[in-house]
Amino acid sequence: MSDTLLTIDGISVKYGSIEALHEVSMSVKRGDIVSLIGANGAGKSTLLKAVMAQVPLSSGSITFEGNEICSTKKHGRTTHQLASLGMALVPEGRHVFADMTVEENLDMGAFLVRDSKEIDRKKEEMFDFFPILSQRRKQKTRSLSGGEQQMMAIARALMSSPKLLLLDEPGLGLAPLIVQDIFHKIRKINEEDKVTVFLVEQNARMALKNSTTGYVIETGNIVLSDTSENLLNNEKVKAAYLGE
């Protein structure tokens, strides 16, 4: 089995005449936590949306487990088909089903799991892992705090036991302590459940400290890539993203 789980090969994405991504290439190795850092508007969310086929490509292709999943050809895979291949995205802003209870949200995350015993087992696993959700299981998700909603969104994505977990700014708008807790959980998911993680963040320090490999994106172009450790010590990164 190939060592590379996800390969992004020279993809460009346009919104009308504006090019949000310009021939971006990167790869995610099985078992790694890969982070992509960049300022607001750099194209991070667009990249994750392209991976999940939520925006069309104007050039390039994306390969998952050796199979081409997205390209400029007309009939590529659709988002729901990608979910069934083992890719789960926690979108920016969490996008919980606010009118549904925590438990119903988790049920939606397990939409592709047909075995109800497996769903129940997975739910209990999530409630063990995120005890705060256990107390809230019968509550409408709208009543949860931002941090709780983020945890619920992550738990919902894990319900399908994905091979690749994509996270769009998991720390956005949350208090520092909660952000730490969430990143701690992300590492545990990676280490204990062997889930490969690809996360994008504006919070560069948090992202680089908790990942193995890092990429830096500026206005749709990848400008740097290295081990996260090296990036943390890179002068340019320090000046532009770490405020040192």
Place this chain on the structure above:
Amino acid sequence: MTTLIQYLQYFLNGITLGAIYALIALGYTMVYGILKFINFAHGDILMVGAYTGLLTYTALLGDSTNGAWMLIAFFLAMLVSMAFCAILGMFIEKVAYKPLRNANRLAPLLSAIGVSFILSNGAAWIFGTQSRRFPYPFDDTPIVIAGLSITPHQILTIVVSIIMMIVLTSFVNKTRMGKAMRATSLDQPTSELMGIDVNHVISMTFAIGSALAAVGGILASFDFRVSASMGTMTGLKAFVAAVIGGIGNIQGAMLGGIILGILESVGAPLLGIPSSLRDAIAFAVLIIILLVKPDGILGKNEREKV
């Protein structure tokens, strides 16, 4: 002077009428909940349902006058009509709405009006413009209890509507497909991330809405007769009911239907206006609701998106 017992009678008649509105309103509201689109051809589906029901019932019945067989034939005809309308609804969505999903918001609306004309003119061409009676599958002599009279077809209407609403509610809350429908109406892109095939959900929504309209159409036939144009006014009123209850909200459509039926039935004698003006009541109520609570009785404010 209208007596109390007479008002109770109007009230009872209103519930029957409202149950029919509710069944039809569900189709408008479910489709709107997911596509944010008013399916103006929905009223004509109820007309197709009524014709399908009538033709199937007459064919099954033949010369038989056996009471039990009349009832069985009636329910079989209802099932056939539900199935036919479900398929028709899915077909219309595929052909007339799906290709326009990313077009200007006005395009599917115009397409729906086109479909509506095709269905009603098609029916007028096939069946003529003469309206037909839907024969009662039983003796419809009213039953009088404490001065209130209720006909067997009213009882049938109320019982069938309640069953349909209970089945729909548990489908939407308990089953995998039903939950997928709710999720899709809450947040379509996120539902796709969960692995939900939204095209399939949309097809199912049209199928269910159209099947309920078929039932509504058959039940409405007892009071309004079957004709090519029967869907227009009843469909419009059901749409008003959906808006009153809060468009996009399933419980709202049920509630809105019942309320509208009661107001129509009780309103005319109460306000002392001639019953020929009854239709105006629905639209007066609509205007008041739009002014006072534009999201409808159970409609939610769009504030939920953080």
